[in-house]
Amino acid sequence: MLAFFLLASSSVWALPEGRRACTLGYVNSIFTPSQWPDRSLEQLAHGQLGVIDPRFDHFYLFLAYRRVTGKPVTLADLDRLRQFDPCWDDGSSGFHGKEWASSSVMQAARREWFSARSASGLPAVRPGAGARPVSSVMGYAESALPNCNPSAFRTAARTLRDRMAAHGAGAWVGVWAEGQDRVMQLCFDASGELPGEASPDAPSWLQADRRYQIAAAHFYAGHHDDAARLFTEIGADASSPWRSLGHYLAARARMRQAGAAETDAQRVVFWRQARELLEAPAAGAGDPSVQPDIARMLQRVRLKLEPARVFSEIDARLGARGLPVDVGQDVRDFDAARAGSARFDAADPGFAAWLRALRSDGVAADADIATASRAAFVAWLAAAKRDDPRLAQLLERAAGVPRSAPEYQTVQLHRIRLLPDARRAWRIAQEFLALSAGELNEQDRNRVKSAALTLAPTARDLASLAYREPIAHPEVEALRTNPRVIVPVLDTAGGELLNRALPLDTLYAIQSSPVTPPRLRRELLGVVWTRAFVLERWDLLQKLQAGMRAYLPPASAVLMQKAVAAEPTERRARAALFLLRHPGIVGSVATEVAYSEGLEALAMPNMHRVLFEAGSRENWWCSLPQGRYSQEAPTPVAPPLPAFLGDRERRQWRKEYDVLLATPNGTEFLAALLLPWAKAHPRDADLPPALRMVVRSARGGCITPRTRTMGRDAFRHLHRHFPGREETLQTPSWG
Template identity: 25%
Template sequence: MHMRLSTIYSCVAASLLLGFSTTALSSGGDDFTANRFASEYDMDSKQISIFAAGNVGVVAPTYWRIYHYLAFQAAKGKPLTQAQLATLEINGWHIGNGMDWDYSYDPAKNGSGDWIKERAVFAKQWGLPQDIKFDIMAEKVSGESYLNCHEDAFRQATVTLKAHASLGPGGKPDAWHKAWLQGQDAVFANCEEPPHQYGQPVPKRVVQLPPALPANAPEWIKYDRAYQTAAANFYARNFDAARAQFQAIAKDDKSPWQKLGAYLAARCLIRKGVLEYPLVNDQPSAERTAILSQAKKELDAIASAYAPAKQLTSLVDARINPTERIAALARTLEKNAFSADTRRLLSDYLVLMDRQTPAQMITAAEPMTAWIGSMQAAPADPWTGQLSKEREQDRQLALKTVRQRWAPQGDPLWMAPLLALVRPTELSDAERKAAAGVPASHPLYQTVQYNLIRLAIAENQAAQADKDIDRLLAAQGKSMSVATSNRFKALKMLTAGSQNEFLKAALRKAEASAPGTPIDGKPADPAIEVDGDYDRTIYRFMPMAELKTLLKNPQLPAALKPNLQETILARALIFNDEQTALELLDTVAQGRNTTKHLYTRYRDAKSSQDRKIAGTLILINTPELAPAVFDKQGRQQFWGCKSGYGPAPTEANPMMAAPPRYLSQQQLDAAAKEQQILLKLPLRTEFIAPTLLDWAKQKPNDEEAPKALHFLIASTRMECPYGTTKPEKEQARASYSREAFNLQHKLYPNSSWTKQTKYYF
């Protein structure tokens, strides 16, 4: 257990490896894919220093808590310098580099690599096994893994191994050096959990002790062997024995390990309390509390003379009473100036926040915690599209708390969560006046303005909102981050008074290192990128006539035209709008050499029925042609699937459900009628099949018939009809697939397409 304790990182963060369960949903974690144009969770790495310095732009409620901390400090007049920010080593949602996913079994990362390498040199000399492997993880009674042998243990063992090599005659390793190495091998053999059946209770560990030494062994190895024996018991979870042995070392003035004795004896108590008395329903048992309290008492006794003991008390405090500890951390971080301790304290604070319920954070007496908790109570669940009962309760609690405890102070700091929390019509005249009075120089000014504009749009004040956006962009647009600029553009797209203004607002620039940005190769032209709100808006609220006008707009970038052309054509074929289809045939046919003749067939058709068949052949041969449908909740409906995809809008986020201001009511009504048809469309194959099968039954002397039947059958196997309770065999697509298969094999048995069709759905 040799440990170099001169470098101690966040004890509370490290404690996660000893069974500190955490949700990590708000401080960060494997959440949803971030928006490339305005991340919901973090920001471009180059922007962090600007953000921490006070230019926070629009602070998203969904930001990870580290960014809420930075915004809070900036709003309190305590922005961070670049040097201070660098000491935090912000890595995603946490402080410091943390551990990679392969840390536990990658020797180069977990510290065992150097030990294995140095050990092999002497193992070869002593005839000991050279090729060894380590599993540094052990298992709690709950079945969760924890880090048993830390990096410092391997590092110090490596240093000691080389140092002891010079203690033999002539400064060379001798038999006692071999004995020391054998003892250390026994220590590290206790790192991993012995094999046992998965799901079964973890069996009691049998400690692998270092071999006993003869009476004539040198004093140095006797001291080391006593330490090795205690360490072996520690790793094997034999904590009572290990504690007694470390206490004995602490009393031995001659032992080189005396200074560590009392400290490690207290650590035995910590591990015993955590591992042997796990939390039950997040509540500690009396035994756990008593053991940890004793550990704290012992650490306090040596803290003045031994810095690591003082730092470890943070962990024990968090274990005994995490609520009190997080309160103390919040007070320290808010009131004290930035110092060398800030990194560790902030790391502990963020980790402990993940153990708190939203209600605990919202109602905290400490302003920092309450502010962060209130900000994070604002957003709805992005997948359900509505506030769950619990989330709505959190929002109501936060709104009530902010109003009763904080807003009366008149501090602009509290306008940010207040405005993020309120829905349309919930803001009082006094609150609106106070929000409007936040000075433009305040770090949270843009956050306040964003939410005021958001509410204005939802309250049918889009014209005034448009003026406010223009005023704000003119005054502060050049200093805005890419993400903040894009957030205001998203609002501007809805308040635009013309199609040209709409298009200008729709064009976005992605954040420099946003997820999904190409690392290699030439990046996309930032001038022609659009976010998801562009498709959602044009395809839901614009009727065919407006889409055709948009297509002809000279401001529409060429890169956006193909998708729009294909969508308009798909809708035209579905609506039997021959004029629109004929207008787009030649353009959409370009580059489609294998199906170009089908577009010619449509143009040359002699009747509407022939054109309908030609259009059906185009659709079945060109699966990428789709009508781009979005439901009333703003979720995209894929033609081959029954259910929608993506986040749905809520009253708290009405932008997803709002049409652009410039569209007339007549245009919106026309779009709504078209949407009714599109939303009632059956699955793609179920739409195509009736026309195609009726035509094929006439046994036309046309190779396109068996080919189209082949594609129809294949398509039925690739759809996702989720949302229906019917068994697959009873679904219409299954019936169509079977009918198409039988028809193809009966009427076109010699076709190459028939021979490729081995089975139906």
């Protein structure tokens, strides 16, 4: 039983317990996660594939491959695959990834050992005064991977109970327990003390156990040469009850050495030594339970020594009609980066060749669309471009794919993307989007919307397509219930169009339309107001007056002053005074999750970009339209304008776009309106909050030297003319 002290101390724990819990992390969009499908493994295995995204982890694409090739994935296969799912959480997942030391699995296992140890009544060895919380030989600093795995603690507890049942709570079991205390302490502190040799008069069972304990202790302490030597001796000792494990664990030590080696030559030596140990007749002899682990480990070693050959063997097994018992390990060991070397058989492509075709940039030159298998056709369709000479053949075959086919939704998405006839593509998109939530999940619905964006025949249709609902996910719910979080209503593609490809009148039409989703209308209210102000569209500002006053009742007085101002200079100044009170009213619709204390609060990362938790939205704007952090940065290429815009609207967009591009950052633009007004009306009662905001925002972020000068001027005016105001007392310095 002591064997299990080491069985899972590699970088992945092979634990059957757990659950599927995909995380968004820093990569996956809340609308269309790119690494995993928002479907259960059972759905995928039964052919409910949804839209096959080439960006998915190859684990999920393997399940899709099996379905489109007509090869089964049995319930037994699925159970064998489950714990190899990249989303599988065995209790060790944390915010920043795997948190092995503090995981619930590890803590539960340690409690089991401590409980058994306490129940034994035997004296315990306490850690030394200099013991560290986590000192790993794996080298991961504070997020260290413990030197042993949870099953080590659980098995130690069982073994202690077994030894007590066999030998009682006598002195020799006490010696065993004290030695095991030192072994277990090394799991978290590699610098701890190792157990000593058993005394010559110790019983044979303790002599054998102690030799094993010492070998394990050397392994945990990072003394891999000693561990390999001692485990090899155990494997060569015909009298040892641990003989069948000796070579296996010696190989584990050599693998650890290979991982830490500084040169390729050294690594090869250690990998070869590990292979010799695993292929030795004594490895696992007489113990069938360890043979699967030996086979998996041998495959890992061979992948290092002869990667092309082993990759080919794995690919052949993954493409066979029936899957091997170790299918999960095969999928994990499959190196997607090697798929480019696989030969493509259009009649029955292997997994590697299919994956390469799916992720390729275009259709193979020798592709025979008419006779190719379903799998080959799906891969080619996903990779096709609009200028492909075989596009007509691909689309003709795509039109005949039945709704019952696992690839149906994938095919429909690419028909929308590729059809030259925009009206026909639009009709397909509308039919697709009319499917129920049970037929089309939110992840795939958002993909279809993105594919159809450029097909929208009206601004109303564009708004409907651009608007996004996040997938149902615990992390999304946490964001939505956090009052400091701004959850976007557009993804990047929708934001590109609404922020950078529509004239202001069209944006206003979308914002004011009752059929526009309420969350998008609310987001657009501030954006349209801000752009109307910058572009001096006083007619639109008047139309937005009621909506803005309802949205921000405390600002009604300032808005009314602007509304009744007859003189243009005062009108601009009053509008600037209003906007300076609300840095959260921005010039572009957000496309990423942002953090903010509220519309009235200055978002700190605009000035100190590392202060993620203080807020991450822009203050007003860094650039207009969205896309540059500073005005000096290169101007991004504007997206193609929607087809429904007429010539007059396109000319208007060009004129507005040039003005917006030339507009300085929000702080500088507003200060340029505020300071002349302050000079002419030095004691205007509405000035202090605005002056303080200019001072604070001019301290850093997307600013220029001119912005900083304006911040200093605002500071001087605030202190000269309003020395007793609260805003002045809160602003003791300008830099």
